[in-house]
Ligand SMILES: Nc1ncnc2c1ncn2[C@@H]1O[C@H](COP(=O)(O)OP(=O)(O)OP(=O)(O)O)[C@@H](O)[C@H]1O
């Protein structure tokens with residue numbers, strides 16, 4: 001079951017999603033790890049999901065961590081970025097996308113805030129929920145605190161070297177107390193991105209993309225504006241959701257401050273190429 005967000009949900013109704021968080025590990029030696037991917041997810045793509053799988057493999061083969069859970073945390077509506085549709089839609093798309101996953105959850109807490117929340121505060125929230133309130137996870141030698149880590153693409157980490165984007169205190173706080181799993185990204189020089197982050201290098205793990213995937217939400221939005229197919233680039237239920245809700249139309253339907261409805265113009269299946277004749281059109 002996905003951890004859906006109803007349109008009327010407020011912080012008062014909020015409960016931390018735990019159904020996919022593993023509460024026990026078998027190994028005494030490994031440190032339980034929870035991965036947190038923060039971002040816009042407008043819309044979520046297959047690469048966003050692949051990041052978790054890549055990180056889990058990396059952790060298993062190259063570290064003493066054992067992944068016990070993972071969360072997508074969407075930025076709220078106050079994050080005024082181009083192409084951002086309402087948080088409610090982004091959370092619903094993420095929830096649909098993880099329906100088939102046994103270990104990736106969607107946490108609406110960040111997006112339920114009307115004000116922008118810095119990533120350090122979001123990670124603090126996970127620390128509090130998982131280690132504070134739940135007390136970590138069971139192991140053969142008693143309860144252990146989980147390591148909470150940011151999971152991000154190299155472009156996000158590069159913004160940490162861009163003046164004015166992150167407060168230096170936040171960078172220090174995040175990389176000292178939590179750490180980051182970084183997925184390489186085409187177009188970002190990873191060495192350059194990490195050059196100013198050397199003081200925290202022991203808390204940064206770089207994951208190579210063995211199958212390079214240069215997909216981005218920007219490209220998906222561009223394809224949609226051009227009425228091109230996005231099928232097999234984003235999960236099928238997300239394709240259908242975008243179509244049904246008329247998201248990413250030229251007129252910005254579904255974006256923050258608009259309430260777009262389905263455009264319903266295509267005779268093809270949702271998200272499918274308009275260049276394919278429909279069987280009923282003969
Ligand atoms: N192709 C990719 N390779 C590596 N990391 C990626 C890729 N696509 C997204 N990410 C990472 O996923 C996280 C969430 O990203 P975000 O929602 O901004 O997606 P995006 O595709 O970069 O969006 P946009 O195109 O709107 O900027 C970020 O840490 C980002 O670096």
Ligand SMILES: NC(=O)c1ccc[n+]([C@@H]2O[C@H](COP(=O)(O)O)[C@@H](O)[C@H]2O)c1
Nearest residue numbers: 038039040075118119120165166167170
């Ligand atoms: N100061 C901060 O905490 C800070 C700065 C820039 C980006 N971020 C986060 O990084 C992510 C970036 O997402 P986008 O790549 O979609 O812009 C978001 O989750 C955003 O909140 C945080």
